[in-house]
Amino acid sequence: MRLFVPLSASLAAVLFAGPAFGQATANAVVGADDAFGFIAGDEAVGIYDATAVRGFSLEAAGNYRVNGGYFVKSSGVSSFFIESTTVRIGLNALAIDLPGPSGVVDYKIRDPKAGEASYLTVGLDEYEQPYADILLKHGDAQDRHSAALGLGVVFDNDNGQGGPSGRSVLLAGTARVSLGPARLQVFGGEYDYERGGLYRFTVGEGARPPRPERGQRSVQDWAVERGQRRILGVMAQAPLTGAWSLGLTGVFSQEDPSRAVAHLYSGLDGDLTGLGIAVVSPAQQATAWSGEARLAWSGRWEDTRHRLAFIGRGRRSDSRFGGDRIVDLGMVSLAGPVRAVAEPDLSGARANASSEVDQWGLGLSYRLDWRDRLTVNAGLLRTDYEKASVAADGSRSAREASPWLYNLAGVYRVTERLDLYGGLSRGLEEAGSAPASAANRNELLPAIRVRQVEAGLRYALTPGLRLVVAGFETEKPYAGLEPATNVYGLIGVVRHRGVEASLAGRLSETLSVVVGGYVLDPTRDGVSGGRPVGVERFRAVANLNYVVRAMPGLSLDAGLEHVGRRPYRSAVGGVQPMLEADTTLDLGLRYRLPGRATLRVQALNVLDDYGYSASPAETLAYTAPRRFRVLVTKEF
Numbered sequence: 001m002r003l004f005v006p007l008s009a010s011l012a013a014v015l016f017a018g019p020a021f022g023q024a025t026a027n028a029v030v031g032a033d034d035a036f037g038f039i040a041g042d043e044a045v046g047i048y049d050a051t052a053v054r055g056f057s058l059e060a061a062g063n064y065r066v067n068g069g070y071f072v073k074s075s076g077v078s079s080f081f082i083e084s085t086t087v088r089i090g091l092n093a094l095a096i097d098l099p100g101p102s103g104v105v106d107y108k109i110r111d112p113k114a115g116e117a118s119y120l121t122v123g124l125d126e127y128e129q130p131y132a133d134i135l136l137k138h139g140d141a142q143d144r145h146s147a148a149l150g151l152g153v154v155f156d157n158d159n160g161q162g163g164p165s166g167r168s169v170l171l172a173g174t175a176r177v178s179l180g181p182a183r184l185q186v187f188g189g190e191y192d193y194e195r196g197g198l199y200r201f202t203v204g205e206g207a208r209p210p211r212p213e214r215g216q217r218s219v220q221d222w223a224v225e226r227g228q229r230r231i232l233g234v235m236a237q238a239p240l241t242g243a244w245s246l247g248l249t250g251v252f253s254q255e256d257p258s259r260a261v262a263h264l265y266s267g268l269d270g271d272l273t274g275l276g277i278a279v280v281s282p283a284q285q286a287t288a289w290s291g292e293a294r295l296a297w298s299g300r301w302e303d304t305r306h307r308l309a310f311i312g313r314g315r316r317s318d319s320r321f322g323g324d325r326i327v328d329l330g331m332v333s334l335a336g337p338v339r340a341v342a343e344p345d346l347s348g349a350r351a352n353a354s355s356e357v358d359q360w361g362l363g364l365s366y367r368l369d370w371r372d373r374l375t376v377n378a379g380l381l382r383t384d385y386e387k388a389s390v391a392a393d394g395s396r397s398a399r400e401a402s403p404w405l406y407n408l409a410g411v412y413r414v415t416e417r418l419d420l421y422g423g424l425s426r427g428l429e430e431a432g433s434a435p436a437s438a439a440n441r442n443e444l445l446p447a448i449r450v451r452q453v454e455a456g457l458r459y460a461l462t463p464g465l466r467l468v469v470a471g472f473e474t475e476k477p478y479a480g481l482e483p484a485t486n487v488y489g490l491i492g493v494v495r496h497r498g499v500e501a502s503l504a505g506r507l508s509e510t511l512s513v514v515v516g517g518y519v520l521d522p523t524r525d526g527v528s529g530g531r532p533v534g535v536e537r538f539r540a541v542a543n544l545n546y547v548v549r550a551m552p553g554l555s556l557d558a559g560l561e562h563v564g565r566r567p568y569r570s571a572v573g574g575v576q577p578m579l580e581a582d583t584t585l586d587l588g589l590r591y592r593l594p595g596r597a598t599l600r601v602q603a604l605n606v607l608d609d610y611g612y613s614a615s616p617a618e619t620l621a622y623t624a625p626r627r628f629r630v631l632v633t634k635e636f
Contacts, residue, residue, distance in 0.1 A: 023135070024632060032504050033504060035516025048089065055522050058103060060432030061100065061430055066235070072251070072253065074288040087105055090103075090468075094375060094377045097294065099425070113139040121134075124631070125631075126627045126628070126629045161218065162217040164221060166195040172190070172191075181239050182237065188230070204269040205267075217338075220340065234249075247294040255287075256283075257281070264278075278326075284351050286320075287318045295311075296308065297309075304369065324441065353442070354390045359385045360383065374413070378408045380405070382405075399446045425452050428450070431479045439487050448476055452474040456470025471498070478490065480532070480617075483572075494523070501517055502515075511545070513543065532567075534566055540562045541561045553591055555590045557589070558586065560583070562583045568612065568618065570618065579612050596636070610622065
């Protein structure tokens with residue numbers, strides 16, 4: 001979980017370094033198995049991502065896996081050691097031990113093979129920021145070891161809101177060694193950044209969401225953030241005697257900002273005028289140690305295959321926050337440059353609040369395969385969760401929970417083309433932290449219990465094209481803002497019922513598609529009622545990749561996304577204001593140049609749609625305008 005400056009969270013990317021550090025050769029459309037969320041390099045397709053799955057945030061829930069193993073993520077990850085990222089939900093989560101009810105984000109670690117090319121990439125990213133990265137890869141011919149090491153630099157780090165620019169440097173990689181069937185792999189990275197702070201805003205009573213000029217600097221010149229993110233992980237797999245094997249995963253993850261800045265403009269009206277504050281935070285830190293041990297037995301009996309795993313999980317998270325300086329910006333107009341205000345003195349500011357979480361669990365996971373017709377995945381986990389907090393005034397609080405959690409899912413092959421599946425699960429997830437706009441900013445919310453049931457089908461239209469349709473219901477406590485107190489916390493129960501669909505694969509030898517969407521009925525029971533803030537009823541995506549045979553080496557791609565109307569504030573007097581629907585179109589091409597080089601050109605948001613991201617804290621930020629991206633990757 002990211003605990004610092006959540007005002008920026010909706011604009012932050014999954015990777016360590018935002019939009020850069022990708023390769024022109026990465027193609028998510030061709031690599032995706034379904035339309036439920038897939039990332040290759042720095043390009044993503046699908047209806048879901050880590051911030052929104054069936055209307056919920058897996059980032060806030062903390063549902064992460066690395067090569068299927070459990071871990072807790074406090075920092076970011078990097079494509080230098082991550083080959084691909086898959087959102088696993090429904091049928092594609094059957095291979096995961098003890099998956100979370102809301103789904104999981106599963107990272108696949110790079111493992112270069114012999115002869116696999118290294119990359120040098122230079123380019124101008126979508127905000128015209130020049131960057132360069134190099135990824136060196138090595139694979140042993142006998143597959144005894146492999147390694148990848150990347151270095152990336154962004155020379156002019158733009159945040160898309162015209163704030164102060166900065167720079168960033170990332171060093172990351174992975175290494176693997178095999179001794180017979182035993183494997184040991186490590187991965188890690190260090191990211192050092194300097195960037196401009198972001199702003200969000202609320203809308204005045206009776207006013208429609210205003211349209212600040214995108215890209216205009218609307219924060220103070222001193223609104224510069226600095227810090228580091230780091231991660232180090234180890235994975236081991238070894239056979240024991242007979243049918244037994246042992247697997248281990250351990251990860252250290254840390255977010256370490258030395259200075260963070262967030263601006264909030266409240267009550268903006270049609271003249272773009274409202275009250276402004278800046279929240280400036282001194283050095284803070286969020287650290288997570290987490291790991292999992294799996295003792296597994298695999299065997300066969302007549303026509304069935306069995307796998308039984310004894311699983312132990314644990315994590316310790318330690319967060320230090322607070323000590324913020326609140327700068328009153330007075331009445332601010334975003335119709336032009338903001339009035340300069342003196343920079344606050346942080347010399348005596350220190351983090352003055354803390355939260356510590358200890359969580360340990362023991363469980364069983366069982367998998368059955370019968371004649372390649374039936375697969376069952378069942379699990380039972382007893383977890384002990386303890387959270388202790390110390391507020392800025394020295395007051396202490398503690399919470400404990402020791403629930404039994406379970407999952408049961410299965411898929412049955414009716415014909416060679418048709419599979420039916422269903423499942424139910426109960427889990428314990430994080431609820432995130434309070435945003436900087438709340439009175440209890442950065443406070444870590446208690447863990448919540450989540451329940452989900454689902455059923456669906458998968459149908460192979462052709463050997464390379466599959467359709468998935470599913471229905472689901474997910475229920476959990478709702479984390480949101482209580483308007484009367486401006487406190488962010490658990491204020492009721494939210495229930496999402498919906499139907500999702502995915503069509504992915506190859507329509508022909510030259511055309512690959514990823515098409516999907518969902519229809520959702522989100523309901524909220526709580527103090528204010530109404531629909532959950534920021535959750536739409538309908539979303540659809542369509543991504544195409546076409547290989548131009550008449551010009552060898554050239555492929556064209558297009559991505560279309562439509563997001564339906566969604567509330568940006570709680571209901572007042574039975575009325576809940578809505579954001580209008582958004583439609584964005586992206587166009588691009590890849591061209592194989594002489595000398596093992598690839599050119600990648602993209603035009604993003606071609607229609608120049610003006611949209612908004614709405615957070616559960618009931619603040620808004622505009623989406624990015626029309627922009628262009630050019631990069632060249634040289635293989636060697």
